[in-house]
Amino acid sequence: MSETTKIGLFTYDIKNGLGLIGYNVDEHEFAHIVVDVTKCDDCSHMMCVWGCPAQCYNFRDQGLEKMKFQYEDCVECGTCYIMCDQGAVSWNHPRGGFGITYSHG
């Protein structure tokens, strides 16, 4: 199913866009981003949700009471690490051989 996001004057199909890139997802114990979701409970701005281009963060905007983070669709842009001012995001590059590969562009 297609899922579009309006960015200014443009509408972007995120999931189809992500189909242009490849992933080699590491096992869960080697997740390259770990979020301490207990720190999210009192977060007033949820900048990670608004800033993540791959919609890895889902929270109150989706009607959820607890932050739900999935690293599998991450495009390794680093935005969430910069935007979180609560120290909730632990960010590393994926281990060698894992993570994203760009097919186009």
Ligand code: SF4
């Ligand atoms: S910005 Fe940080 S504290 Fe706020 S919801 Fe996102 S990860 Fe949680």
Ligand code: SF4
């Ligand atoms: S690094 Fe970028 S794509 Fe990955 S979870 Fe953070 S904001 Fe989303």
